[in-house]
Amino acid sequence: MRPVKLIMSAFGSYAGRTEIDFTEIPNGLFLITGDTGAGKTTIFDAITYALYDRTSGGTRDGNMMRSQYADEGTDTYVEYTFIYQKKQYKILRNPEYMRLGKRKYADGSLRYVKETPKVELTLPDGSVFKGKKRETDQKIVEITGLDADQFTQISMIAQGEFLKLLLAESKERKKIFSRIFQTRFYYRIQEELKKQAVQLYVKLEQNLQEMKLEMARTEYPVCENGKETELSRKWKEVSGQDIPDRDRISEILKEIIGQGSRLEKACKKEADGAQVLLEDKNRLLKEAELLDQLFDSYGQVLSHLKEKTAEKAKYELMKEQIQSGKSAERVRTEEKRYLEEEKRLTELKTQDHSLQKKLQECRQLLQELTENQKEAVKEKTEKEIVLTEKKVRIQDAILQYESINKKQETLNKLAEEIKKYLNHARIIKEKNEILQNKNEEIIEFLKQHEDVDICINECRNKKQQTEEKMRQYKELDRQENRKEQLKExxxxxxxxxxxxxxxxxxxxxxxxxxxxxxxxxxxxxxxxxxxxxxxxxxxxxxxxxxxxxxxxxxxxxxxxxxxxxxxxxxxxxxxxxxxxxxxxxxxxxxxxxxxxxxxxxIKDAPEDGVKTNWKKIMQNLGQTFAETEEQLKQLEQISEKCKALKKNQEQIAEQSVELERKERETDQCLTESKLVYTKVQAEYQTAKEKLPYETIEEAEKHLAQTVGALEQLRKNYETVTRRLTEIQNKEKELEGRSKTVKASALQSQKEAEKKKLRYEQVMKAQGFADEESYHRKCMKETELEEAERWTEAYQREVQELEANRKLLEQQLKGKEKKDIAQIKQEMKEASEVLEQIRREYMRLHNINEKNREIRDNLRRNFEKNSGLQNQYEIIGNLSKTANGNLSGSAKLDFETYIQRQYFRQIIRAANKRLIRMTSGEFILQCRDVEKLGSQGQAGLELDVYHMATDTIRDVKTLSGGESFMAALSMALGLSDIVQNTAGAIHLDTMFIDEGFGSLDDASRDQAIRVLNDLADKDRLVGIISHVNELKEQIDHKLVVKKTDKGSSVSWSV
Structure with missing residues (x-):
């Protein structure tokens, strides 16, 4: 990675926008120089911050880098352009800080807003990487191939990092290498082997305890040959051993089970014999009980026969009553027919009398109705002509009233239209004034909230970050609570x-x-x-x-x-x-x-892990989230309102044009309506003066009276005529019904005489002298049926009892009762003997089953123990080796062993440069394993070998200058090895911060020569130092100056 351009704005000690162009130094060694506190290391911090969102020393984060010299309106950011593998990338990153807002508060005071941290990565094709901040940070690590720890160890060696690696204890050096070379994987292998070994050991102990518990459950069957005492002694001896003897245990347990099986079989045979005896006794008992039941049944049959003999006289009397009852039943049928006919004749006579009375009333009413009809015809003829003429006159007048009423309705409608148009004109004017006022309010509101979208984006970013952190802490708190609960x-x-x-x-x-x-x-x-x-x-x-x-x-x-x-x-x-x-x-x-x-x-999580700290952080985050959410909600409401108001402005313009058009149309319609109203009003007054009645209601009232009188005449005539016709029809109907009833009565009288004669004949035929003797013998139907059922049941029961008596006498012939109590006593004794034998059998059976179960369980335990022991020997030795716990050897674990190989490579690379710096005076070497002893956390100790004296001493005995040269060599060696092990990583630039002030002139010259060799035609090496002698030795210099207004930089060649 080679830097191209670095731009710092309001960052650290740089107040404004400061640009450093690294293309002015194509390659070689250059010096970043300036007074103490001028801002030399800030350049180093800016590059590290742009790449990894942290400073080179790790003591300050980006949020602390806002320049104190910057103006309130200047943005804080770092823009870093670099070339990696011939491709150019650009990173723009800003921290979280407070800046001056574009809007002021209502009272005119300044408004400050929080700028959220952002990062933007521009790819070689000019496109911007699309991803959130975390995804962009990960993409940068993928491009460079280095994380922040590796970068600060091999590319930008910050103040204090030189001696950290050189003078660190083995334990600290192990942590450093773990981060740089990612050796945590090997530590996890150690822990996994340790975990597996512990689990296997626990399983072995559990299995041994299970075997001892199983052996303790073993029981000894009681026998009569005395061997149980010997077996008990042997078993207690073998089961009390710390390490159970599988063969001996199996042998003794087999003998115990065999002895128990023999006793169980003997007891089973004895139980079978006792069972046969009990079954015989049970059979005898059943036979005795059956015979006893037969004797009881025979006695009951004889008793029932005696009872039936006593009821025989009742049976004979009941039969005689049934016979006479049936004869009376036949007479009753004819009597019933005769009485029904007599009843029908009486009903017909009553009906004829009623018809004659109704017919007389009907003829009298018919005479009255005929007189009424004649009078109604006369009245209808006289009044109908007069009323019809009056009706025609009134109807003609009503037509004229309808015409004038239409004109009145027209006038009313025109008056309403005029009033409506006047009201429309007033409303249009008011609406136009409201629209103008509303438009002015919208313009003022939009002006006050012109930057609301920017504030929304800031607020959303803050909310998203807070929400993610809250989610992480909530999950951590939930898991901690779960862990505490699981612990309890x-x-x-x-x-x-x-x-x-x-x-x-x-x-x-x-x-x-x-x-x-x-x-x-x-x-x-x-x-x-x-x-x-x-x-x-x-x-x-x-x-x-x-x-x-x-x-x-x-x-x-x-x-x-x-x-x-x-x-x-x-x-x-x-x-x-x-x-x-x-x-x-x-x-x-x-x-x-x-x-x-x-x-x-969780980034920035408290290292102490105290839950109260988490809850306080979560409380603060929750408060921040709620405030941000409320702020975002308000801003979004304002944004939506702004959008709606802009649409309203367009609608207001359209509505204003429409209102002007409606106003013109309303004025025109108002004028036309007034002209029509005047014309119709004149026509209305002329027509109203010619009407005969004052109002149309009065005319309609007279018409209704006339029509009602005509209708009443017609109804009166129709009513009288219809009533006359009805009475005439009713007279004819009554005359017909009277003739029919008289004929039916005559026929019914003849039938009654015939049925009475038949009734008297049947009564004499059945042997009854008169009606009185007949009625005495009559029985109710239910009584007759009950008597028949009783006689039938009596006869059937007597027959069944006689049959049972004969059968039982045949079955009991030559037999006597047996002593059931004696048989039950013998059976009880046999059952008790069987139950005692069975209990003994079940005891032996349960003991044998349990011992067999113990034998099977022990067999499985021994097999399981063998497998676990083999696994533990392998995994246990691997765990001891990986964790450095083998007795008699150095405490060198697996991760340290791997790191030791990297350490040796670093030392070899460092010695190539250290020999030149010290003119071969001493070199570094890794302490031999044989000299480590059995101390803990060993394996990465560093010694110094003096070539002249052939002696070895601890690296901490070096002087300040010697320590610097050794530390620089180590840093350069580490850089070489990391590049080699990281695959495609290639570092074109290295920065070294301070340390040269401790060297004498000769040592400094040697160090500069080594760095010059390192900074060949393809590599750039920058030294950050305030040592004046370096200014003369290095041609290319980046001079950093500090003023009251902040720092500035300039190239000096």
């Missing part, structure tokens, strides 16, 4: 897991204690069954001199089983809590990494 969850989960582990150990110890006591008391239980002279089932002896007594505190088998179940529950609970703790721990570690990454990504 981890601590709580850890305590719970430890508590459950103690609970499990307590339950396990409780179970073991009870189980051992239970085993010890088996001898006492067996002793209770011994008899004198009978052999002991264990040793076979017939003499029992000292019998073991049963302890009062001996636990029962149920208590042992309960303790075992409690132990298993505690174990499961413990496993769940341990798994929950591991999950919480993994989440907490992940949250820590996220928080670290977020904090590194």
């Amino acid at each position: 969850d981890c601590e709580r989960a850890k305590k719970e897991a430890e508590c459950e582990q103690k609970n499990y150990e307590h339950a396990w110890a409780e179970y073991e204690m009870k189980y051992q006591k239970f085993l010890k008391e088996q001898a006492g239980i067996l002793a209770l069954t011994l008899e004198a002279g009978q052999p002991c089932p264990v040793c076979g002896s017939r003499e029992h001199p000292q019998i073991t007594l049963l302890s009062d505190e001996a636990p029962t088998q149920a208590e042992v089983e309960s303790a075992k179940e409690e132990r298993d529950r505690k174990e499961k609970t413990r496993d769940i809590k341990v798994a929950a703790f591991r999950e919480c721990l993994a989440g907490y570690q992940a949250a820590q990494e996220i928080c670290q990454t977020l904090q590194m990504n």
Whole structure:
């Protein structure tokens, strides 16, 4: 990268626009000289700021570089033009600062606005890179191939940077190389290997604990040959080893499982025999219960037959009543027919009487209506002619009233039009005045807010930057809260897991204690069954001199089983809590990494990481954001209002022209309306004097009365005629209906006589002497049906009982009842024996199943342990090697090892120039690994080798001049190596700030010769110094002068 032009405006000590043209020095060595504080280093800062938005020393940012000498109206910016790989680029960057606004406040006072930081990158084709500030900064790094740290180490070596690399401790030098050579990747490899090794070690320990817990769960089946004591001793011995013996454990566990299986099979066979005996007893019980039920049923049948014999007389009487009831039912049918016909005859006679009465009334009314019709015809003929003539006269008069009313309506409309036109003229004038006033207000408002768009852009940029920072801090705060919560969850989960582990150990110890006591008391239980002279089932002896007594505190088998179940529950609970703790721990570690990454990504974040500082920053940012948002909202409202007012101006002009046109049209229409109004008014007065009535309403009232009288005459005549016709028709209808009813009554009387005769004949045929005897035998239909159902049910039940009696007598022939209570007692005893055997079988079965499960779990644990051990041997050794933790070797980690290779290359490149500067007096060398010892953070120590004395000493023993030459050589060597390792990076320019004042004349000459060689025909080297002797040794000089009005520069060749 070769500088072409640097322009500084109100930057640092430069008040106005200062331009430095580097094309005046095509190549070689040049000097930037001037008094102390004149602004030499500011040139260095300006180039670094333009490229990376920071100064060369890193102590000041761009926001602090606003010149104190600048006028309030001068903008602060840096414009840097450079050539890289034969392509020209231009960067324009300005910091955040307060400048004088273009508008003043309403009271005339000055208004200051904040200029937002911006950067603009012009590409070789003349186009401007499109991207936000962060994207543009990244693009500049991509073009140069260097970040800010690398640039200040190899291209622009600032004050104090010389000795930083030379005299730094190994730990500090490691940080420097990590930034320059990007070796953080190798550190992450170290950490990942360490993390994996720790995880494998934890898994191995967990697996070992799981195996010990599994072995502790093993149970021993009780047998009678005494081997369980030997097995118990062997198992306790092997399970108590720190490192379990897989073969020995498998062998003993196999023997325990085999012994348990044999006892389980013997107990199963015994349980099968007891089951067969119980089934036999159950069969006998069912047979006895069935026989007992048959005897009970036979007794019930005999009892029911006796009851039915007692009801036989009732049955015979009920049958006789049913027979006579059915005979009476046949007579009742004929009686019903006769009574219905009698009822119909009575109804017909009543109906005929009513018709005769109505017919007499109708004939009397017909006579009255005939007289009324004659009178109505006479009245209609006399009055109709007079009323018709009067109607015609009134209608002619009404036509004249309609004509004059139309003229009146025309006059009213013309008066309204004249009034409307006068009002329109007044409104048009008022609107025109309002438009003129509104136009003047718009002009004044637009003049006051002419730069509102510029203010909006400034405000939007500030809002965007604040919002991004708020989002970063909010996310960091959220993740920190999440991390704290996870930490609390981890601590709580850890305590719970430890508590459950103690609970499990307590339950396990409780179970073991009870189980051992239970085993010890088996001898006492067996002793209770011994008899004198009978052999002991264990040793076979017939003499029992000292019998073991049963302890009062001996636990029962149920208590042992309960303790075992409690132990298993505690174990499961413990496993769940341990798994929950591991999950919480993994989440907490992940949250820590996220928080670290977020904090590194936030620019200017507090390094102490105290949340109160974040909250205060977020509070300030929130306040700034709210103020900016409110300001932006107001500005946008003003901008929208300005746009709307400009459109209103155009509309006002158009409306003014339209109002003038409407005013002319209104005046013309007003004149025409007045002329027409005068003419129509004269015609109206002439016509009104010729009318017979005062008003048309009065004429219409007389017409309505006349028409009403005619209509009433017609209605009266029609009413009388219609009523007469109706009565005549009704008379004919009544006469016809009377004839029909009389004929029906005669026929009904004949039918009633026939049905009465039939009724009397049927009653005698059914055996009834008269109606009284017939009515006594009558039964209701429901009573008859109920009697028939009862007799049928009685007969059916008697038949069923006789059949059941015969069947039961046949089944019980030659049989007797059995003792069911005795059979149930025998069955209960057999069931208790079976249940006792089954409990023993289930106990043995559960022990065997559990031991098999333990065997399978241990097999998997041993296989898992083998795999984990192999992995840990590999990863553990890699981790120790990468992190420098191998015993007996130097504490040299992987990242330091890689940096050491770069360090050796830098030293070799530095010694090429240092030999020339010191005339071969001494060189630099990296301290050998053998001399590092086992101290921490070692590997990048720097020593000085004196060629004349063949001695080695620490680099810190060099004098000031020697240190400067060594530091300059190191800086130049670092520049060479960074260019070589960075691929396509090629540096055409280097700046060196100060340090030559500590050299004597000979050393300074040597250093200048080295730099001259470095600044060949293709490279430019600039030295920033105030040493006067350099002015004579270097031809090209950029002279910096300081005045009361700021700094200035000029070339001197």
